[in-house]
Amino acid sequence: MTDTLRINSDRFRSAFDSLALIGSTGDGGVNRPALGDAHLTARKWFREQIESAGLEFCTDGAGNHSALLPANVIAREAKQSPTLLLGSHLDSVPNGGRFDGALGVISAFEVLRTIKDAGIKLKFNLEAIDFTDEEGTLVGLLGSAALAGHLKPEILESPRGGRPALVEGMKRAGLSDESILSAARPADSIAGYLELHIEQGKRLERAQVNIGVVSAIVGISSYQLTFIGRADHAGSTTMQDRLDASLGASAFTLAAREIVLKDFQNCVVNVGKMDFTPGAFNIVPAQVDVSLEFRAPNEDDFKQLDSALIERTQLEAKRFGLDLKADFRGRHSPTPMSDSVQRAFADTCDALNLTHTPLTSGAGHDGQSFANICPVGMIFVPSVDGASHAPREFTEWRDCVNGANVLLQTALRLAK
Amino acid sequence: MTDTLRINSDRFRSAFDSLALIGSTGDGGVNRPALGDAHLTARKWFREQIESAGLEFCTDGAGNHSALLPANVIAREAKQSPTLLLGSHLDSVPNGGRFDGALGVISAFEVLRTIKDAGIKLKFNLEAIDFTDEEGTLVGLLGSAALAGHLKPEILESPRGGRPALVEGMKRAGLSDESILSAARPADSIAGYLELHIEQGKRLERAQVNIGVVSAIVGISSYQLTFIGRADHAGSTTMQDRLDASLGASAFTLAAREIVLKDFQNCVVNVGKMDFTPGAFNIVPAQVDVSLEFRAPNEDDFKQLDSALIERTQLEAKRFGLDLKADFRGRHSPTPMSDSVQRAFADTCDALNLTHTPLTSGAGHDGQSFANICPVGMIFVPSVDGASHAPREFTEWRDCVNGANVLLQTALRLAK
Numbered sequence: 014m015t016d017t018l019r020i021n022s023d024r025f026r027s028a029f030d031s032l033a034l035i036g037s038t039g040d041g042g043v044n045r046p047a048l049g050d051a052h053l054t055a056r057k058w059f060r061e062q063i064e065s066a067g068l069e070f071c072t073d074g075a076g077n078h079s080a081l082l083p084a085n086v087i088a089r090e091a092k093q094s095p096t097l098l099l100g101s102h103l104d105s106v107p108n109g110g111r112f113d114g115a116l117g118v119i120s121a122f123e124v125l126r127t128i129k130d131a132g133i134k135l136k137f138n139l140e141a142i143d144f145t146d147e148e149g150t151l152v153g154l155l156g157s158a159a160l161a162g163h164l165k166p167e168i169l170e171s172p173r174g175g176r177p178a179l180v181e182g183m184k185r186a187g188l189s190d191e192s193i194l195s196a197a198r199p200a201d202s203i204a205g206y207l208e209l210h211i212e213q214g215k216r217l218e219r220a221q222v223n224i225g226v227v228s229a230i231v232g233i234s235s236y237q238l239t240f241i242g243r244a245d246h247a248g249s250t251t252m253q254d255r256l257d258a259s260l261g262a263s264a265f266t267l268a269a270r271e272i273v274l275k276d277f278q279n280c281v282v283n284v285g286k287m288d289f290t291p292g293a294f295n296i297v298p299a300q301v302d303v304s305l306e307f308r309a310p311n312e313d314d315f316k317q318l319d320s321a322l323i324e325r326t327q328l329e330a331k332r333f334g335l336d337l338k339a340d341f342r343g344r345h346s347p348t349p350m351s352d353s354v355q356r357a358f359a360d361t362c363d364a365l366n367l368t369h370t371p372l373t374s375g376a377g378h379d380g381q382s383f384a385n386i387c388p389v390g391m392i393f394v395p396s397v398d399g400a401s402h403a404p405r406e407f408t409e410w411r412d413c414v415n416g417a418n419v420l421l422q423t424a425l426r427l428a429k
Numbered sequence: 430m431t432d433t434l435r436i437n438s439d440r441f442r443s444a445f446d447s448l449a450l451i452g453s454t455g456d457g458g459v460n461r462p463a464l465g466d467a468h469l470t471a472r473k474w475f476r477e478q479i480e481s482a483g484l485e486f487c488t489d490g491a492g493n494h495s496a497l498l499p500a501n502v503i504a505r506e507a508k509q510s511p512t513l514l515l516g517s518h519l520d521s522v523p524n525g526g527r528f529d530g531a532l533g534v535i536s537a538f539e540v541l542r543t544i545k546d547a548g549i550k551l552k553f554n555l556e557a558i559d560f561t562d563e564e565g566t567l568v569g570l571l572g573s574a575a576l577a578g579h580l581k582p583e584i585l586e587s588p589r590g591g592r593p594a595l596v597e598g599m600k601r602a603g604l605s606d607e608s609i610l611s612a613a614r615p616a617d618s619i620a621g622y623l624e625l626h627i628e629q630g631k632r633l634e635r636a637q638v639n640i641g642v643v644s645a646i647v648g649i650s651s652y653q654l655t656f657i658g659r660a661d662h663a664g665s666t667t668m669q670d671r672l673d674a675s676l677g678a679s680a681f682t683l684a685a686r687e688i689v690l691k692d693f694q695n696c697v698v699n700v701g702k703m704d705f706t707p708g709a710f711n712i713v714p715a716q717v718d719v720s721l722e723f724r725a726p727n728e729d730d731f732k733q734l735d736s737a738l739i740e741r742t743q744l745e746a747k748r749f750g751l752d753l754k755a756d757f758r759g760r761h762s763p764t765p766m767s768d769s770v771q772r773a774f775a776d777t778c779d780a781l782n783l784t785h786t787p788l789t790s791g792a793g794h795d796g797q798s799f800a801n802i803c804p805v806g807m808i809f810v811p812s813v814d815g816a817s818h819a820p821r822e823f824t825e826w827r828d829c830v831n832g833a834n835v836l837l838q839t840a841l842r843l844a845k
Contacts, residue, residue, distance in 0.1 A: 107707045108660070149711060173710060213665035231664065235710050244524070246817035247699035248647065248724050249629035249791035252690055254815060259700050260686065263679035270676065274668055283663035284675050285710045291523045292702040294589060294651050294722040294758075295565060296818045301703075306710040308664050342710075375665035399670065401662035402712045 015425050016364065018131055020417045025123040026410060028062060032103070032119060033111040042404025043111045047104035047146035047155070048076070048182030055103045059118070059143055066126050068141075074192030075159035076145040078103075082125045085134035095204035097428045099124060099420060100142035102379065104150065110406020112211045112413075116394075118143045120209045120417035124424055137204045137428040144379045145186075149235075151179045153343060155193070157382035162197030166190065173235055173342035200386040205354065205427060206379075208391045209416040211408050213376050215399030223415050225372035225393035226358045231280075231308040232315040232347035233377045238265070238326055241336040244291060244299035255297050260333040261326075262287055262301035268325050269305070277318050281375065282307040310373050311347050348381040354390030354427075361422045367415055376401075392419055431841050432780065434547055436833045441539040442826060444478060448519070448535060449527040458820025459527045463520035463562035463571070464492070464598030471519045475534070475559055482542050484557075490608030491575035492561040494519075498541045501550035511620035513844045515540055515836060516558035518795065520566065526822020528627045528829075532810075534559045536625045536833035540840055553620045553844040560795045561602075565651075567595045569759060571609070573798035578613030585609065589651055589758035616802040621770065621843060622795075624807045625832040627824050629792050631815030639831050641788035641809035642774045647696075647724040648731040648763035649793045654681070654742055657752040660707060660715035671713050676749040677742075678703055678717035684741050685721070693734050697791065698723040726789050727763050764797045770806025770843075777838040783831055792817075808835055 035058060036043045036051030045052040056078050063070045069081040084094040101117020121141035128139065145156030152172040158164040169190050172179045183189055212218075217225050242256035266284045273282045286304040307322060309315035323339060330337035355371070362369040372393060380389040394416040397407040451474060452459045452467030461468040472494050479486045485497040500510040517533020537557035544555065561572030568588040574580040585606050588595045599605055628634075633641050658672035682700045689698045702720040723738060725731035739755060746753035771787070778785040788809060796805040810832040813823040 106709055106712055109712075113662075150709070213662040214667070215670065233664065244819040245815075246529075246629040246792055247701060247722055248649065248697060248793060249817060250697070250815060251630070252686065252697055254631065257686075257699075259682050259703070263682040266675050266679040267683070270668065270673075281664060281666070281668055283673075283711065283713060285663060285712055285714060286705040286708040287675070287703050289702040292720075293522055293566070294701045294720045295699065296522055296525075296701055297699060298701060299819070304708075304710045306663060376662055377664060399661075399666060401665060403660040403715070 015133055018127060020123045020127045020421055022414045025119065025417060029119045032115055038108055038404055040404040041111065042108055043105050044108050045103065045105040046107055046150040047148060048151065048186045052104050053186060059103060068125055073196040075156045075196035076186050076188050077156040077160060078143045080122055080125050080141040082129055082139040084136055084138045094138050095202055096138040096140050097204045097424060098140050098142055098206045099424060100144060101208050101210060102147035103143045104146055104148050106148050106402045108404065109402050110404060112406050112408050113401055114147060116211060116413055117209050120420055123417055124421045127421055135428045139424065139428060147379050150174050151182050154379055154382050157379035159193050159196040160198055161382040161386055164194065166194060168343060203387045205388040206383040207420060207424060208378060208380055209420045210378060210391060210393055211401065212393040212396045213401035214396065216372060217393060217395035218397065220370060222370045223367040224362050224369040224419055226355050226369050227350050227374045227391035227393060228371045229310060229350060230348040230374040230378055230381050231310045232345055233306065233308045234319060234344040235306040235342040237340040237342050238303040238305055239338040240301045240330055242299055245297040247295045247297050250297060256334050258298045258301040258335055261330045261335045262303050264329040265326050268329060269322055272321050272325060277314055280307060280309040280314055280318050308375060309347060315347060345377055345381050348384040350390050351388035354388045357423050357426050358390055358392055358419060361419050361426065365418060365422065392416060431549055434543060436539045436543045436837055438830045441535065441833060445535045448531055454524055454820055456820040457527065458524055459521050460524050461519065461521040462523055462566040463564060464567065464602045468520050469602060475519060484541055489612040491572045491612035492602050492604050493572040493576060494559045496538055496541050496557040498545055498555040500552055500554045510554050511618055512554040512556050513620045513840060514556050514558055514622045515840060516560060517624050517626060518563035519559045520562055520564050522564050522818045524820065525818050526820060528822050528824050529817055530563060532627060532829055533625050536836055539833055540837045543837055551844045555840065555844060563795050566590050567598050570795055570798050573795035575609050575612040576614055577798040577802055580610060582610060584759060619803045621804040622799040623836060623840060624794060624796055625836045626794060626807060626809055627817065628809040628812045629817035630812065632788060633809060633811035634813065636786060638786045639783040640778050640785040640835055642771050642785050643766050643790045643807035643809060644771065644787045645726060645766060646764040646790040646794055646797050647726045648761055649722065649724045650735060650760040651722040651758040653756040653758055654719040654721055655754040656717045656746055658715055661713040663711045663713050666713060672750050674714045674717040674751055677746045677751045678719050680745040681742050684745060685738055688737050688741060693730055696723060696725040696730055696734050724791060725763060731763060761793055761797050764800040766806050767804035770804045773839050773842050774806055774808050774835060777835050777842065781834060781838065808832060
């Protein structure tokens, strides 16, 4: 009977804690932006763990790192068997938390070790994968989109983190535009994609529920806005004579929040950064670059919010006599999760006596990349105080173990 | 008769144009932040010009560079004679214009050469001086305050450009806190201070007047404000659960402008820079640092505007649940110019058949540093379209020559 099989909590924790030291910020957080030194060190560590565990190590042209457990058939057939992917990512946002992504990769790895140790026969290959640049320091969902075969070359030409950062990162990791685009796999080689992740919100904690079964991932879109005024002496130029780029940027930032609070209550918007040019106490700002991102749970809201925000940028620019550029930086549509995988997760939770609830994901995830080519499912475990993308991000260890066991048992349901 | 003496326009222009090549940004502007490489190159060039012209070169512990023309008395008495300072600064704001400061230094130098060539006897020493860091990239009015003896050591500990930038700059220039503070001269050694500068506003151009005789320099004050919220995942954190530092910074930026437009019509305010931490598309901003500067023509408005702005920072921080720090970064009181020097300038303009008008200066200038120790006066020449602190800053050459001749004849009136 495989129903009673459980992951090894101590081994799981030991791997999780070792990983958290790589790029540690000393306050519980990690700083591992995609293809930076700390991220590449984490990947080297992951490769060593895979090889020590006696699993097969694989990598591809997009830099994705995997542990492979072949289907229990003769070698030639194993290569032809479809693969059930379990995974997440080892990169972090700047000064992020140690659970986001890392939990999903380490739990997938632990699931493979547990199944390997138990000698269970599988009809699918099982692969625990660490996708490149989920967070979007460079591109966003880079490794999963490349693997799923729908990464467009123009996205690499104008990535949201800027082309120079991508070129630097690819150079450090030994990648190229060509190698990344070559990482695409045939759709029929992928049997499905499962991911365990922290919720990054307060809903499970408030409801005191063990497991969130994700029903859909919100759509996410980003723009680099540029408000353009004129540099002038900040003492001798009257207030009336100024074309101050900070006014458009500030007014838009406040207006964007009001628009969402008033008309798009299931959506969110973020102005994560502004850059002032030239940026001195005594010069009227000539240019302010604004990093804008917004998310919506369905296609209707997504399109309407896009229009409302972009119209508002134009209105605020005009109001202060400014020019405006709005560079589109990428978009992922709202993605419903597979019904059959959602049922399998729910059934597993019931079998393990864990409470569960359907949830939308406010965050983007690599699963979006596979939605059109295979069944995709995700589960969430509770985030203490909802914190994420920050060093205080935390999930109780028993919740991490619950999530890993649901992942294990659901993978067995699907792959046996 | 010295009344007919005029500066050498060609020699003046040749020096001005040579200087404009140092740190040139290729679009008419210069980038010579104080004690940066381009600024130090400009100072080296100035020293060579002084020595080639047969004038005495002097420098001091604050890095001020001067050309000296001794009083026409026996050498021992010259050392005891008071000195009439003529000057300005060779540093620029980042990507600033080629006239701001440079015109004042090069015209003062040309005045000394003209008087030396004419062999005129003077009762005062004449000194053409380039003051360190007028613009405030590091401290603001650094060289003139040091020379006037009222630079406080604590200003050097917490300068508006940040201590690391000051330390780097001092290192490049071979200066130290101690050397800067040692540059103070006895008040009775300074007979007066005269400066020619571009207006940096549109008033002379609109009124079609040749020369502005400055009646007062506005007071200027700066703060580094920090709005402190909390970093959170920008997708999974609801709008209501956020503590978004960008909202306080943006609301204050808009409010500061409204306060000035409504209640302080002779004043100006500038938010020249914001810095976002951590600064990513998908993280709610945890901290926004805001560079605030404001100016007022008299002490009453200056104090009331300070209170109004600082109260508003607190109100906006509170409104969005943010913490706030307001680090005071320096203050210069409003400074009336000497009545007798204003009269001397006006009489000179009349003698030269140049139209003139009294003006306040919306910009700060080194003359502020000397207001309590000697007679101080400034004249402005018209700025085309009022532009300044930007590459399109421009003054017609005939206006530069007019200004230099008024400086020459007024210096002769005072120093003979």
